[in-house]
Each structure stands twice: as C-alpha cells, then as structure tokens.
Amino acid sequence: MHRLAVPILCLMAACVPTSDSEVANRNAPVAIDLPPMKTFSNQRAGGVNRPNSQIAQDFLDLTFQMESGRPLPWLTKFEGPIKVGVRGKTPAGLEGDLARLLARFRSEARIDITRARSGEDAQIMVEAIPRKTLQRAVPQAACFVVPNVASWAEFKKNRGNGKTDWTRLSNRTKATVIIPNDVSPQEVRDCLHEEIAQALGPLNDLYRLPDSIFNDDNFHTVLTGFDMLILRAYYAPELKNGMTRGQAARALPALLNRLNPRGNRATNAGANRTPKQWNDAITRALALGTAQSQRASHAAKAVKIAKSQGWTDNRLAFSLFVQGRVSLASKPETAISAFVQSGNIYKQLYGASVHSAHVNTQMAAFALSSGQSDLAVRLTDESIPAARNSSNAALLATLLMIKAEALEAAGRKDEARRVRLDSLGWGRYGFGSERNVRMRLNEIKGLAPRRVRS
Template sequence: MRRLAIPILCLMAACVPSTKNEVPGRNSPVATALPPMKTFATQRGGGVNRPNSQIAQDFLDLTFQMESGRPLPWLTKFEGPIKVAVTGQAPGSLEGDLARLLARLRSEAGINISRAARGEEAQIIVEAIPRKTLQKAVPQAACFVVPNVSGWSEFKRNRGNGKTDWTRLSNRKKATVIIPNDVSPQEVRDCLHEEISQALGPLNDLYRLPDSIFNDDNFHTILTGFDMLILRAYYSPELRNGMTRGQTARVLPAVLSRLNPRGNRASNAGANRTPKQWNDAITSALAMRTSQSQRAASAAKAVKIAQAQGWKDNRLAFSLFVQGRVTLGSKPETAISAFVQSGNIYKQLYGASVHAAHVNTQMAAFALSSGQLDVAIRLTDEGIPAARNSSNAALLATLLMIKAEALEASGRDEEARRVRLDSLGWGRYGFGSERNVRARLNEIKALAPRRVRS
C-alpha cells in the first residue's frame, strides 16, 4: 500500500515564518500560459552498491512480514506468464507509464509480464476509481493492492474475510491494484510502480532502505535498481511457492551471488532492526490530521530514539527531515537546524541524491522567503539533477519554480522566464490540473521578495 505522501513543500503562510520586516512586499500571482506536459521518456533504476549479505537480510525482512507487522509464513509468487489488464476510467497518462513499467520489469527484473489482450484472462487487474471512493474504503492509502479478487466490486464483497488475507495465500493467482483516476499523472505512475511491484513480490516497507520504493519515506517514486534486483531474485527458479523464511535464507546467498556478482564482498554489520516506537513516532509526526503540537512532539521523539539507537543512517536523517517539516512554521530555528543536519547526513551517505534534493527544496524555499536569493539559486541548482535523474517531476518543478522566483527577484528576467517555463511543463505531470500547477506556482511566487533594485 502506498501511503498518502506529505506535500513536497509546506508553503502556506502558517508554514513559513513571516518576513514582513525584512521584505516589504510580494509579487502578484503569475498568469503565464502553461506549456505542454513534459514526461520522462526513459527511467533508470540505477546501480546497487551494497553487499549481498545486507541485501539478503533486506530481502527476508521485505518478504516474510507485512507493513502491519504480521508475519508471512511462506513465500508466494505468480507462476508462469503474468498478464495485466486495466479497468475503470483510467486517466490518459496511465497507458504510457504502464507500458514503460512493464518493459522495465521484463528487462531489469526478468519477469514474464505483459498487457493482456482483449478478452484474455489477466493475473493482475489495475482498476482506476475516484480518489474519494478509494479513501472512503482505505483512508490512509493513496492506492493499494489486494489478492484473490478481480476488481473493486469483488474486493468490497470480500473485504475482511479470508479470501483477501495475504497471510493465508499459498501462491498468487490473482491480484487487483486500486489506483485513483483523478490525481496527477505522477501520482498515478507512482502507484503503478509500488502496487504492481507488491502484487508481484514483497509486501513490506522498511524505513532503513535508502535506495528503494519499499520505504514509506516516499523519496523514491519509481522502482530502483535495488528493487529490480529484489524482484529478479524473487522470481528466480531457486525460490518457489511455499518456501519458509529459513528455506529461503539457505538458498538466497547463491541466488544473489549469481544475479549481483558485484555484491560478493565482505560487509560491515548491516542496519539494526527498527524499533516499533520509532515507527510509531514517525507515523504520528506525518499524520496530517494530528495536531501540530503532537506532530512536533512525535518528530522530536523520533529524533531522540534515532540518536539513542546510535543510528548514523537514513533513519536519523529522515527523523531530522520530518522534524524540520513539522516545526518550520512554529520554530523556524529548530527547523533549519534539523534540515541542515539531515542534509549533511544524506550528502555524506549518498552524495547529491534525491534525499538531499528534498532537503534542499525546503531550505531553498526558506532562503527565498528570507531574501537570500543567491542561496536559493545555489540550493536549487544542487537539487535539480537528482530530481531529474529520479524522474520526480513534482520535486523537479518545485525546485525550478523556486529558482525562477529567485532569478526574477535578482533582476535576471530572461533566465527566470526560461526556468519558469521549464517548471510548468514538469508541473503538469507532477501536479496534474492547470489549477494545481498555478496554485503551486503562486504559492512560491508569494514567498519571493520584490526585485532587488540596483
């Protein structure tokens, strides 16, 4: 299940401290005509840089436990060719993104998967329904996958009984992916990647994974090289339906050695287990319906737990990132300190990654709001390549919009016009409707100081 994501930026007045004393006025809303939507013609999963011993532990934890914490007694997967059908009122962008995803699953994961012909039986059904209808049934989900049913109606009839219980499966014969049909093209694509991959393979998410969509931090939005390796191993002939965790653990090292020879090296101890208290604190901090004070307290608790655990990995960085997000409006000094620490950890671990780009987006928005135009431009320039390489149009558009406003406020009008035009094309994919694109553009416009006069 893909959880509802926190917005990329908290840009409303309640989230960004006022700078009225420093910046006397704001620019008026933008009336720029929107260009055609831009899309990512190619999507790259990237390499896998971790030792196979760590990947094996990740595979086992992903495969033999659900997100809820319920254990799965044995491995289950589809046998034979897998056909995918689309039902409901699918948005126009779905077909192209689905075709690209299935092509990647065939080439990178070695899975025999393709679109079902008209009238042909499908093993995976993708049904598109209104978001309101979806969330009435599963309030915290952006989209989800359910086994043993052939669509939304059958899911509703069998919800809560044993037929749709993943823990009772002995193999996989049918699954339905439920996605919203009235959201942005990027959100539809992201749901396809996460839910089809879970229909095929692991059902768990692990916050400790820095390079995977099997992670509820939602930094990665499409299947990565790590994810494709996990799925390739999942569908290797050595792994069969009904194998227990112990049986899988015995054959997995040889499978990974064959599929990922670069990973055949010694490693330091892998990441330790994540305590439930930390997961609960992060979940509470990200809960949009929780009070601001409770979210801030939960974020602080997550940071405290991460530090007490001695973590130096992405879990500490994400704890600090969340703390920055939820305290930006009430305690800007705490927020900026948290963002700086988070960004430093991400950069030390992964360089100019999509993780660091998310932090840079927050910092650049704050810099723009406080009139630090050169800083805003530098931070966006650092984040733009990672956003582009990770095929995250919403993040890319936001960074470009911030940069455009900083350029315009600096008097660099022609550069600002080009960058803004680029941002709008990506915004149409990342945010969806023209109304949503203009809303984001005008939110960022409202942060910018008036032009600096020479």
C-alpha cells in the same frame, strides 16, 4: 499494502501568507500560458552498491513480514506468464507509464509479464476509481493492492472475510491494484510502480532502505535498481512457492552471488532492526489529522530514538527531515537546524541524491523568503539533476519554480522566464491540473520578498 497519501512537499508552511489580503501585498500572481506536459521517457534504475549479505537480510525482511508486523509464513508468487489488465475510467498517461513499467519488469527483473489484450484474462488487474471513493474504503491510502480478487466490486464484497488476507495465501493467482483516476499523472505512475511491484513480490516497507521504493519515506517514486534486483531474485527458479524463511535464507547467498556478483564481498555491518516505537513516532508525526503540537512531539521522539540507537544512517536523517517539516509553521529555527543536520547526513551518505534534493528544496524556500537569492539558486542547481534522474516531476518543477523566483529577484529576468516555462511543463505531470500548477507557482512566488515598484 498501500501507498500512503503523505504530501512530499510542505516547504511553504512557514512562509506562505495565511490570508488573501496578505497575498495581495506580495507579488501579483503569474499570468502565463502553460506549455505542453513533459514526461520521462525512460527511468534510470542505477546500480546496487550494498553487499549481498545485507541485501539477503533485506529480502527476508521485505518478504516474510507485512508492514503491520504480521509474519508471512511462506513465500508466495505468481507462476507462469503474468498478464496485466486495466479497468475503469483511466487517466491520460496511464497506458504509456504502464507500458514502460512492464518493459522494465521484463528487462531488469526478467519477469514474464505483459499487458493483457482485450478480453484476455489478467492475473493482475489495475482498476481506476475516484480518489474519494478509494479513501472512503481505505483512509490515508493513495492506492493499494489486494490478493484473490479481480475487481473493486469483488474487493468490497469479500473485504474482511479472509479471502483478501495475504497471510493465508499459498500462492498468487490474481490480485487487484486500486488507483485513483483523478490525481496527477505522477501520482498514478507512482502507484503503478509500488502497487504492481507488491502484487508481484515483497509486501513490507523498511525505513532503513535508502535506495528503494519499498520505504514509506516516499523519496523514491519509481522502482530502483535495488527493487528490480529484489524482484529478479523473487522470480528466480531457486526460490519457489511455499518456501519458508529459513529455506529462502539458505538459497539466497548463492542466488544473489549469481545475480549480483559485484555484491559478493564481506561486510562488518549487520542488519540494524528498526524498533516499533520509532516507526510509530514517525507515522504519528506524519499523520495529517493530528494536532501540530502532537506531531512535533512525535517527530522529536523519533529523533531521540534514532540518536539513542546510535544510528548514523538514513533513518536519523529522515527523523530530522520530518522534524523540520512539522516545525516549519511553529518553530522555524528548529526546522532550519533539523534540515541542516538532515542534509549533512544525506550528503555524507549519498552525495547529491534525491534525499538531499528534498532537503535542499526546503532550504532553498527559506533562502528565497529571506532574500538570499544567490543561495536559493545554488541550492536548486545542486538538486535539479537528482530530481530529474529520479523521475520526480513534482520535485523537479518545485525546484525550477524556486530557482525562477530567485533569478527574478536577482534581476536576471530572461533566465527566470526560461526556467519558469520549463517548470510548468514538469508541473503539469507532477501536479496534474492547470489549477494545481498555478497554485504551486503562485505559492512559491509568494515566498519571494515583496518587490517595490519604481
């Protein structure tokens, strides 16, 4: 399993100048000292609102199949206390984020998991290596997890010989999470959340899940209440190593009713499976090495499939969101229409959620570039709380930067200065290096219409 290296934000594609001379004709780059990095001390998981019958189906589909479609014959998990070790040149902030994550596993998922002391054996090893080294082995991956090995060197030695094949496991005794050590603190944290969770439990991702990190849409960057419920069920005594799908299915209703009594209610909605053709279309639309026209074609195909399936859920909304992303540079009118439709669906389903915040970020960028500063402020104000509550510093910083530019354009300079300063602290966590923060800041500044000096 691996977290895909898919960029979250591409709002600049249709509006940013394409040459240095064009940039010079816009507003001058901001010269400002960066404040200290801001971090999220606590992640708020939120509740789980779906019926247990749906959650049971989600559990089975997450647990007994891999993303590739290969079935997993039985449930496997660690037995006994679990220790997590760290190896390699670790980036700043990793230990703090890891400590918070392990505390959440203990309190929310009730898993006996702790940080390994120096010299102590670890069942899960986190190894940090350069991103280029990682992607030479697994292209397009931001990070990944492999079973039955205790290091990067052991993974390379045994790759392809069956030892690291999840489908051959009868239980879990050790696993290694490979993460990059030269990316932003947020990307490191996101990798820790997803890959350690998959080292512990489910190995699949499902696009139909609106409230989970086990979803390649990358909207949720930290483990949610749903994810913790899945992991708590995974490590409950009712589910044992070696259980088949049928055995787990028979145990889940009573187990989930015990863990999640509020979900013990009837539902008329069955699990609507996602056809492989739609998954393939989305994957190809997001493939960065593919020609723009082909990506747009695949995105349009995903929208067509979603509508033909009669979907009105987050999969249709995400199809439209992807269509908007890949149409920004070539067909801005198509992009705007797709974003509007996507945003309307997300708002109807989930209100002012992180899903809507991603759409509003795109729309606010368009509003800023077209001189609609009041609209840009309104859209960012709608979405800043969701970005903050979802612990997404990159998204939060981007929204604040757009808002600052919109306030500046409206003549509200003091407010703009305060908001911009706030954005930079979050940007240091979300984007990493000072260079990356300044690039994003000046990229967004370039969206604002040229201001004529008097």
